[in-house]
Amino acid sequence: MSFISAGNRLARLADRRIALVLPLWLAAFLAVVIPLASRPLWYDELFTYYEATAPDLHQAYARLIHTDANPPLEYLLVRGSIALFGDSPLAVRIPSVAAFLCASLVLFAVVRKRLGAVYGLTALGFLWSTIFMYYAAEARSYALLLAFSSIAMACWLRAAGKGKVTWAHGGLSASLAGMLLSHCFAAASIGAFILGQAVHDLRARTADRWSWIALMLPLPAVTLYLPLFHNVKWFIYPPAFQASWRSLAAAYLAPLGPVILLLLIVLLCLPRPPGGATIQELATPDEMAFVAGTLLVPLTIVLALMWAKVAFWPRYGIVSALGVSLLLTFLVAYKSNRAPWAGVLAAVLLLGNFCAVHHILGGKPERLSTAYREILPDLPFVAASGLTFMEMDHREPAGFVSRLHYLTDREAATRYAHATIFETFPVLRQWFPIRATVEPYREFVVRHDCFLVIATPGYPEDWLLDKLKDDGAELRLLEREATGYKDRDLFLVSLKGANCPRTP
Structure with a gap:
């Protein structure tokens, strides 16, 4: 036939x-x-x-x-x-x-x-x-x-x-x-x-x-x-x-x-x-x-x-x-x-x-790491991206979310990323059950001179890393891991004169 x-x-x-x-x-x-x-x-x-x-x-x-x-x-x-x-x-x-x-x-x-x-x-x-x-x-x-x-x-x-x-x-x-x-x-x-x-x-x-x-x-x-x-x-x-x-x-x-x-x-x-x-x-x-x-x-x-x-x-x-x-x-x-x-x-x-x-x-799933939770767990953990912040806030356990932050600064967002998509998060918190902290950048850096940032360098919507560099902060890459979120790079940020703890 x-x-x-x-x-x-x-x-x-x-x-x-x-x-x-x-x-x-x-x-x-x-x-x-x-x-x-x-x-x-x-x-x-x-x-x-x-x-x-x-x-x-x-x-x-x-x-x-x-x-x-x-x-x-x-x-x-x-x-x-x-x-x-x-x-x-x-x-x-x-x-x-x-x-x-x-x-x-x-x-x-x-x-x-x-x-x-x-x-x-x-x-x-x-x-x-x-x-x-x-x-x-x-x-x-x-x-x-x-x-x-x-x-x-x-x-x-x-x-x-x-x-x-x-x-x-x-x-x-x-x-x-x-x-x-x-x-x-x-x-x-x-x-x-x-x-x-x-x-x-x-x-x-x-x-x-x-x-x-x-x-x-x-x-x-x-x-x-x-x-x-x-x-x-x-x-x-x-x-x-x-x-x-x-x-x-x-x-x-x-x-x-x-x-x-x-x-x-x-x-x-x-x-x-x-x-x-x-x-x-x-x-x-x-x-x-x-x-x-x-x-x-x-x-x-x-x-x-x-x-x-x-x-x-x-x-x-x-x-x-x-x-x-x-x-x-x-x-x-x-x-x-x-x-x-x-x-x-x-x-x-x-x-x-x-x-x-x-x-x-969708073959073999990527092995995801949660090591970021255990690295310097006494420091604040800042998500540079609103995408990562919202997803972490929804998925992560309460103990981790208690140290999770998103920083807002409309002027910096406009200057560095020409993007203000996530500057409405303070309003969003009024309507959505967001557990983590949203606060202005200037207020946060006054209270914290050492903290962790998870980010993707050069991502178009994100401004935080560029702002920190211009403000004289030292950024040290600690980990690059598959987190299940958009961002994979974990940085230790030290503001001027800070004596930050070292990773084990």
């Missing part, structure tokens, strides 16, 4: 017995995601955790509007998950795992209806091979935004051109509202639906009134963002992190990864068999416009953040993962003339790549 005939038989089996095949892909997904979702919470996720674990909903709302810039839906879901499954990192991330899985299944269903089951599995492989897969196991609202976007896509495809109100119109409005209640950048993603609908109406030479009503109805939810924006408007971000034209490379290339980029190049170079299906037979112009709209989401966000002079991270454009997955899947179908064996080959290769990459990246 030839490879092609075997592939075609497997494709027919998948079409007839998808209930037997799809669970294999879902099992691989869970085998990768569950260990990721069980790791300790990091800085961003602690905002979700503290807002979700407030004593009551009134306190949860107060924490939200004073500390974060995202709408409340994610925090409510995490609150419910903790109530059901207990307080653990996995329970905090269950809503994100479920949301990403939902997005995957909706994407599979949409592609399967058009091209068959194996191409639906190919679309899953492309989605899971992007860097956005990581956000299936992160307790922030990116996976939730992707889930609602995929549901909105499925509803829009059913609703467009119906000429009357259907359940799909209601689903479209509800899922768009879910997007807007999930993340502050959801509004940029709605543009993809507007672009697709506009192209649809131009082709039909008539306005689809009910689809436009469904698209516009949720937009007032954007007003919920207004009281949240004051939490970020006073921040200064380091130039290395600010949105710029260089951010576009991060937005479009980094999320794909080398395997998908290589596959894209191969697909573009492959000759197409004669007499194959046209592009219009695979996707309508309005569907192609929607895909193009999703791919424009990162560009839209980068331009907006360049104007606002704030930071950009590729995860902000997670909705583009839908467009990438659809585009690459349809490119495989177009280049192979929808050959079933080609879908099988692509699906299996992508699943193998997904499993292999995550097995390599």
